Amino acid sequence: LVSSSEDDTDPSSSIAPSISRGSSCPRCMIFNNKIKWLCSRIEKYEESMQARINKLERLLALALNGQNDDNSGFGVSSSYPSMVSSVP
Known part of the structure; x- marks a missing residue:
C-alpha cells in the first residue's frame, strides 16, 4: 500500500528517522x-x-596578464600559444 502522508513527500523527513534508528539494526x-x-x-x-579550480583561476589570471607562473610545472604561454594569443 502506498501512503500519501506528508512524511512520504518530504525526502528529508523520511531519511532522518531511518538514520536515527540506525543503531538498532x-x-x-x-x-x-x-x-x-x-x-x-x-x-x-x-x-x-x-584546489584545482583555484590553481586554474590563478593560471588564467597570470595568462591574461601576460605573465608565466614558474611554479606550475609548465608554461601557460608555451603550452597553449594559440589560446593565450587569442585572448584580447
Missing part, C-alpha cells in the same frame, strides 16, 4: 557507516576540486 549500522564514508570521500573530492 545491524544492516542500518552498515549503511550508516557507508553513508559517513561516502560523505567524507565527497568532502575530500570537493576540497581537491576546489
Whole structure:
C-alpha cells in the first residue's frame, strides 16, 4: 500500500528517522557507516576540486596578464600559444 502522508513527500523527513534508528539494526549500522564514508570521500573530492579550480583561476589570471607562473610545472604561454594569443 502506498501512503500519501506528508512524511512520504518530504525526502528529508523520511531519511532522518531511518538514520536515527540506525543503531538498532545491524544492516542500518552498515549503511550508516557507508553513508559517513561516502560523505567524507565527497568532502575530500570537493576540497581537491576546489584546489584545482583555484590553481586554474590563478593560471588564467597570470595568462591574461601576460605573465608565466614558474611554479606550475609548465608554461601557460608555451603550452597553449594559440589560446593565450587569442585572448584580447
